[in-house]
Amino acid sequence: MPHTDRILSSGRASLAAAVPPVALGPLDGRYQPAVAPLVDHLSEAALNRNRVHVEVEWFIHLAEHAVLPGLAPLGDEQKAGLRRIVTDFDTDAVAELAEIEAVTVHDVKAVEYYIGRRLPALGLGHLVPLVHFGCTSEDINNLAWALGVKDATTDVWLPAARALVADVAGLAESAAGTPMLSRTHGQPATPTTLGKEMAVVAHRLGRQLSRIERTEYLGKINGATGTYAAHYASVPDADWTAVSRGFVEALGLTWNPLTTQIESHDWQAELYADVARFNRVLHNFCTDVWSYISIGYFQQIPVEGATGSSTMPHKVNPIRFENAEANLELSNALLDVLGATLVTSRWQRDLTDSSSQRNIGVAFGHSLLAVSNVRKGLARLDVAEDVLAADLDQNWEVLAEAVQMVMRAEAIAGVEGMDNPYERLKELTRGRRVDAERLQEFVAGLGLSPQAAQRLSALTPATYTGIATELVRYL
Incomplete structure (x- = not known):
């Protein structure tokens, strides 16, 4: 992954990669520019950076609250140095972490060792045992995934979706008074206006965005089976539930007090169902717009120099809406599988969620690509008022x-x-x-x-x- 100097709003270096010479999937190849912002939140490198972030903040949290005997609050320079481990997490860090994992054959353990290597330079070598204290891997993973999904949703997907809804609402307002023949069951029916029909879509999409905006992103940090057993065995006098809750909430997440080894992922299933519903409404919109184009209600503005058909020069194909349909279907296939898989875990833990969650970025990527295509398609449409009027008069x-x-x-x-x-x-x-x-x-x-x-x-x-x-x- 090549180095990049782009800085995120959080102060972290961007992890977005250039298009690789050969890519197995289209999101990493042909369509990479449209989905690149998700790389900084839902890629493997972003997951590892968020793991480092959680481990570092847990280290600071334990020290700041003097949870263990002998601990004292850290100095400002020490805290700043610890947080630089996160903000400096770049492509070189990704490579180093991969080298450690090749030995540990365990991704979270590799993160623990990666952080431990950097403590002596901060005068904190004596506190290497504090890294990952009381944690099982899933304590770190569930929080890292929650942060990545939250940031991807709020910083990337939602702004793009809101912009799309604004585009549809703008079309609704501009065509509010443009009369149009309705077609119920495909047959001529009581007229409406083009703007009102677009408003229906904007309203439907907006309701789903409101649900997504209210998502609770849950997290837990409570040990190997959610009982704080190791915590109380080592430090019995601490209020570990208060420590846990304070830490999770300080990360900007909602504390889940009752879990097995894993955070139950119900919130993820809820979010993915809402995003999938947004996708389905948008898919319906794409098929309707495609149909309106086919009967001449919309005219497509040709792109200078573009080819509509390899053999029929008169054609301007509605490819943006067709591309969006396919990507929405792919996104929903993954979102549906994620929602069904993640809510199930054998007894206290199995690893099906680990493999599944690595496809969250792909699911959001196909949806984001579809949103981008619909917006581009809408920008090249003109309302053919003469065709609408002639259809009504017939x-x-x-x-x-x-x-x-x-x-x-x-x-x-x-x-x-x-x-x-x-x-x-x-x-x-x-x-x-x-x-x-x-x-x-x-x-x-x-x-x-x-x-x-x-x-x-x-x-x-x-x-x-x-x-x-x-x-x-x-x-």
Whole structure:
């Protein structure tokens, strides 16, 4: 992994890698630029950096609270030096850690030794035994994963998803008054506006983002089977639950008081279900937009120099939305498996979660790539208002609903001759096209009250949209 000088907002060096010469997966090759920000949170290198971070902060926490006899708070320079082990974690550190792990054949033990090597230079060589004190590997791993997933979600995925929702909401607002023929079951139906239909999508996506924003990221640090047995055996007078809770919360996580060896991962399953639901709504949006493009409601703005088809020069293919569909499906396949796998552990511990969690970044990567593609696709769309208007004008039969309901209201008001409104409109419209002249002739012969007749005579498919325009304000 090549060295990079880019610095994260946390002060840590970026771990994002350049595109490797040969990549097994597309997220590390063809699509690497779109998903690179996730590398700093969900890659193997980021996991190890977060492990170092947890170990260092646990070391400082134990010293600051003088939990063990003989411990005293550290000096500012010592704490700063310890935290530099994290902020200086770069590609050279990744290589060194790999060398240690090749000997230990244990990733978390390698982290412990990596930190221990650096303590003498800080005047803390006598405290090497404090590194990883009272911990099982999963104490470090669950916190490292929680930090990585939290940062990836809040710093990378959520901002991208919010920007997408803002794009859809912007389209909803700009097209709020643009009338459009609805299609229920694929058939012409009561008109709406393009903006209102886009607002529905923005509202649905926004609700899922609200759920994701409320995610609790849980963590634990309580020993080999969640009993604090080693803690109380070594230091029986300490309030270890208070020490544990204070540490987990200081990391910005929610303390889980009851676990086996592992933190139960329920919060992860909940988060992945919410992200998957967002993905599914977005997938539905992609298929709808693709369909609107295919019937001409949207026109795609050609990219200068781009090729739509290798043999048909007239084509501009909706590839952004098609690409997004595939990536959303791949993301959800992984998110669904993660959600199902992570909530199950044999008795107090098995390692199925270890292998599964290494694919969290891939799951988020495919979703992030899809979001990027949808945004790019939306940016190249124009609303074809003339096509929308022509489609409405060819389907006057959609006003049959309005005529029928006016007849019902008239009957209730005591107007004569309003019998069997549904059946009469069915006979007029079922299986046939009805133009403006034929519909107006039918309405004129009904014997409606003057007010009702005036309302219906003024109605067109383009104006039969109810309060669709006003509904966009609920975004």
